Amino acid sequence: MSQEKPQGVGRRRLLFGGAAAGLGAVAAAGAQWAGNSSSSEPDLVRTGLDEGGANGAQTVPFYGRHQAGIATEPQTHASFVALDLGTDVSRDRIRSWLRLLSDDAAALTQGQPALADTEAELAVRPARLSVTFGFGPGLVKAVAPHLAPPWLAPLPGFGIDALQERWNGGDLLLQICADDPLTVAHAQRMLLKDSRAFAAVRWIQSGFRRAYGSEQTGTTMRNLFGQVDGSANPVPGTAEFDRVVWGDAEIPAWLDGGTSMVIRRIAMNLDTWDELDRHGREESVGRTLANGAPLTGSAEHDAPDFEAVTALGFPVIPDYSHMRRARPDNPRQRILRRSYNYDDAPEPGGPVSNAGQVFVSFQADVSAQFLPIQERLDKLDLLNEWTTPIGSAVFAVPPGAREGGFVGEALFG
Amino acid sequence: MSQEKPQGVGRRRLLFGGAAAGLGAVAAAGAQWAGNSSSSEPDLVRTGLDEGGANGAQTVPFYGRHQAGIATEPQTHASFVALDLGTDVSRDRIRSWLRLLSDDAAALTQGQPALADTEAELAVRPARLSVTFGFGPGLVKAVAPHLAPPWLAPLPGFGIDALQERWNGGDLLLQICADDPLTVAHAQRMLLKDSRAFAAVRWIQSGFRRAYGSEQTGTTMRNLFGQVDGSANPVPGTAEFDRVVWGDAEIPAWLDGGTSMVIRRIAMNLDTWDELDRHGREESVGRTLANGAPLTGSAEHDAPDFEAVTALGFPVIPDYSHMRRARPDNPRQRILRRSYNYDDAPEPGGPVSNAGQVFVSFQADVSAQFLPIQERLDKLDLLNEWTTPIGSAVFAVPPGAREGGFVGEALFG
Numbered sequence: 001m002s003q004e005k006p007q008g009v010g011r012r013r014l015l016f017g018g019a020a021a022g023l024g025a026v027a028a029a030g031a032q033w034a035g036n037s038s039s040s041e042p043d044l045v046r047t048g049l050d051e052g053g054a055n056g057a058q059t060v061p062f063y064g065r066h067q068a069g070i071a072t073e074p075q076t077h078a079s080f081v082a083l084d085l086g087t088d089v090s091r092d093r094i095r096s097w098l099r100l101l102s103d104d105a106a107a108l109t110q111g112q113p114a115l116a117d118t119e120a121e122l123a124v125r126p127a128r129l130s131v132t133f134g135f136g137p138g139l140v141k142a143v144a145p146h147l148a149p150p151w152l153a154p155l156p157g158f159g160i161d162a163l164q165e166r167w168n169g170g171d172l173l174l175q176i177c178a179d180d181p182l183t184v185a186h187a188q189r190m191l192l193k194d195s196r197a198f199a200a201v202r203w204i205q206s207g208f209r210r211a212y213g214s215e216q217t218g219t220t221m222r223n224l225f226g227q228v229d230g231s232a233n234p235v236p237g238t239a240e241f242d243r244v245v246w247g248d249a250e251i252p253a254w255l256d257g258g259t260s261m262v263i264r265r266i267a268m269n270l271d272t273w274d275e276l277d278r279h280g281r282e283e284s285v286g287r288t289l290a291n292g293a294p295l296t297g298s299a300e301h302d303a304p305d306f307e308a309v310t311a312l313g314f315p316v317i318p319d320y321s322h323m324r325r326a327r328p329d330n331p332r333q334r335i336l337r338r339s340y341n342y343d344d345a346p347e348p349g350g351p352v353s354n355a356g357q358v359f360v361s362f363q364a365d366v367s368a369q370f371l372p373i374q375e376r377l378d379k380l381d382l383l384n385e386w387t388t389p390i391g392s393a394v395f396a397v398p399p400g401a402r403e404g405g406f407v408g409e410a411l412f413g
Numbered sequence: 414m415s416q417e418k419p420q421g422v423g424r425r426r427l428l429f430g431g432a433a434a435g436l437g438a439v440a441a442a443g444a445q446w447a448g449n450s451s452s453s454e455p456d457l458v459r460t461g462l463d464e465g466g467a468n469g470a471q472t473v474p475f476y477g478r479h480q481a482g483i484a485t486e487p488q489t490h491a492s493f494v495a496l497d498l499g500t501d502v503s504r505d506r507i508r509s510w511l512r513l514l515s516d517d518a519a520a521l522t523q524g525q526p527a528l529a530d531t532e533a534e535l536a537v538r539p540a541r542l543s544v545t546f547g548f549g550p551g552l553v554k555a556v557a558p559h560l561a562p563p564w565l566a567p568l569p570g571f572g573i574d575a576l577q578e579r580w581n582g583g584d585l586l587l588q589i590c591a592d593d594p595l596t597v598a599h600a601q602r603m604l605l606k607d608s609r610a611f612a613a614v615r616w617i618q619s620g621f622r623r624a625y626g627s628e629q630t631g632t633t634m635r636n637l638f639g640q641v642d643g644s645a646n647p648v649p650g651t652a653e654f655d656r657v658v659w660g661d662a663e664i665p666a667w668l669d670g671g672t673s674m675v676i677r678r679i680a681m682n683l684d685t686w687d688e689l690d691r692h693g694r695e696e697s698v699g700r701t702l703a704n705g706a707p708l709t710g711s712a713e714h715d716a717p718d719f720e721a722v723t724a725l726g727f728p729v730i731p732d733y734s735h736m737r738r739a740r741p742d743n744p745r746q747r748i749l750r751r752s753y754n755y756d757d758a759p760e761p762g763g764p765v766s767n768a769g770q771v772f773v774s775f776q777a778d779v780s781a782q783f784l785p786i787q788e789r790l791d792k793l794d795l796l797n798e799w800t801t802p803i804g805s806a807v808f809a810v811p812p813g814a815r816e817g818g819f820v821g822e823a824l825f826g
Binding site: 055056076077118119120121122125127179180181182183185186188189192193201203204205206208209210211212213214215222224225226270273274278289290341343344345346353355 | 468469489490531532533534535538540592593594595596598599601602605606614616617618619621622623624625626627628635637638639683686687702703754756757758759766768
């Protein structure tokens with residue numbers, strides 16, 4: 001894999017200001033952010049609050065070596081849209097579709113209207129909008145079947161799965177993220193309009209995290225069980241992050257600078273979770289509820305001590321805890337989690353709670369990184385008591401597009 | 414109606430800072446806000462951004478003469494939860510339920526855990542959380558049938574309606590609003606847990622507006638048609654607002670300081686709307702898309718000139734436009750709109766788009782204020798071409814609770 005420095009959002013640079021031309025907002029500045037650090041926001045954010053641009057004017061670059069929406073500090077809202085190719089959509093028409101989507105995603109992420117934007121006024125608050133493309137097995141097969149990576153296939157079935165076909169698979173995945181829900185709705189609408197002649201919606205999943213500005217940048221999210229979730233993530237800007245996400249092994253050239261994405265819809269049973277006391281909850285995951293510290297530590301990012309035992313000789317971090325089961329001995333079995341909570345309206349006649357997590361992970365190689373972790377969790381993980389995977393999909397994530405190009409261009413040779 | 418000054422949130426005071434004890438955030442200060450004005454936020458908001466509390470620490474008072482969530486500057490997210498009383502739930506048990514809900518709403522809105530909060534860590538970012546209680550016909554009938562106001566009943570059917578029973582009615586309505594979606598999810602969960610022994614969920618509708626900080630405070634929302642929506646709202650702090658919302662006519666004493674709430678789920682057909690050009694869109698509502706100005710003016714809040722005609726002698730603001738039809742000659746026919754957009758996942762086998770508006774209006778008297786407007790719109794309103802009411806409910810909104818009391822206490826005599 002190339003050693004050149006990542007570009008665009010891969011540099012972890014955000015451009016602030018610079019909403020659509022004609023709106024009078026022209027200020028733009030670059031600012032570093034450092035993954036999990038708690039460094040304060042740059043001055044321009046607050047200037048924006050005073051001058052009407054507010055954080056709605058912040059943009060994330062679309063073009064670059066890597067796609068945005070992966071190393072990007074997670075936005076508040078996400079919509080995951082899975083599309084199925086229409087029958088008889090030729091390779092050339094798929095190319096046209098991807099170009100159309102890329103052009104519109106590039107414009108919308110910079111606060112500009114899509115090409116045929118009928119609600120242009122909804123485009124002016126990008127609010128860190130990113131659009132990330134994932135290619136399912138069907139799309140790669142239709143374009144260049146010999147270039148499919150070996151891991152691009154549905155995951156093997158797990159004992160804990162109760163998959164529903166309505167949440168599985170998809171030929172193209174659009175991950176649309178922004179800090180403003182109206183921005184996400186508008187971008188989704190525009191990209192679906194682009195897709196009408198080429199594909200049909202298979203499923204759409206929406207999710208959320210804490211609102212932008214509601215807590216410090218870089219705070220690890222909490223899920224609807226109240227747990228700090230994602231502490232062990234690699235930190236953007238480190239060699240480890242690059243290895244976990246972009247990889248260092250031989251891959252098809254069209255995926256150089258790309259990665260893979262696993263999306264699992266995981267229903268969480270809040271009612272049975274309620275029956276568990278605080279101690280039981282902390283043991284189930286191996287971390288404290290208060291700040292997510294390992295049960296052998298005091299701060300979230302303390303290294304867990306899996307050897308520590310209680311006065312009675314039991315492990316402090318139980319054998320069945322999620323953290324112990326998820327954490328590999330093999331340092332190559334790492335993934336980047338970028339999940340979102342969902343709390344949908346109950347379906348008519350169904351249970352009152354329809355909540356859970358849209359689990360999202362990025363890793364260079366599904367088979368070498370994701371699968372071993374999932375297999376361990378399938379065998380034993382106390383959290384399985386309260387969680388049920390009901391949807392599953394795997395996508396190849398191409399590198400970012402060069403300016404004037406489109407996402408996935410290299411797949412067309 | 415009493416002439417005393419409104420208290421609590423009725424004073425239009427927001428308390429900033431002051432998250433849960435033990436978090437180290439203790440700063441608190443009052444600040445005026447002025448409805449639709451564009452005055453900048455007080456300093457403490459930005460201090461919060463630096464010091465980790467961010468806007469997640471902002472609180473809206475729960476206790477006061479009026480309930481919060483009405484004159485409150487609309488938060489980004491809302492969940493509307495309609496509950497049906499269980500069979501054989503006695504008047505005394507309804508009282509217990511309302512006290513439990515009030516106590517927990519009071520705590521949660523101030524960033525403190527609910528009484529039996531099993532995810533206390535999710536309570537620490539109130540993000541302007543408000544919980545507003547509405548009593549449906551069934552609840553008032555169960556407690557004090559002789560005290561029901563005459564307008565507390567389902568709306569008459571309109572020609573444009575295509576109501577689905579799953580979105581209609583309800584005995585108790587909880588409007589849960591906050592700038593952070595995780596805060597809304599947690600508060601909803603806690604209040605539903607409080608309700609398990611008393612009632613069942615009838616429906617839940619979620620909605621959104623622009624994110625907090627995405628644009629200036631006081632900006633009128635845009636709906637998913639891209640239109641500025643709600644320009645004609647009365648402004649909190651004015652005599653007109655008080656008359657429209659809290660009323661000045663004879664009402665049952667238990668509603669003194671209260672109002673009424675109409676919730677209509679209005680599906681918006683984005684696909685057919687797409688076929689309309691910009692000119693047609695502006696004529697349908699009578700306002701420009703760019704800034705919501707009446708077609709006879711240049712700024713959003715310019716008074717429309719309904720007499721103005723084009724060179725050809727046609728009205729500049731067409732007879733069939735939404736604005737002309739909605740706006741009464743009778744100044745008493747006014748309402749406060751506080752609606753939210755929805756853009757839900759498509760239902761399996763249904764159309765791709767499942768979007769629209771959770772229309773919400775507050776008015777002292779449904780019959781005298783809301784109905785005449787709706788009747789005019791039902792007869793003629795070009796927007797009816799693209800919108801379909803699919804749900805409808807009416808609630809009596811009691812005044813705010815006094816500290817130590819509960820919402821609706823006066824209904825129990």
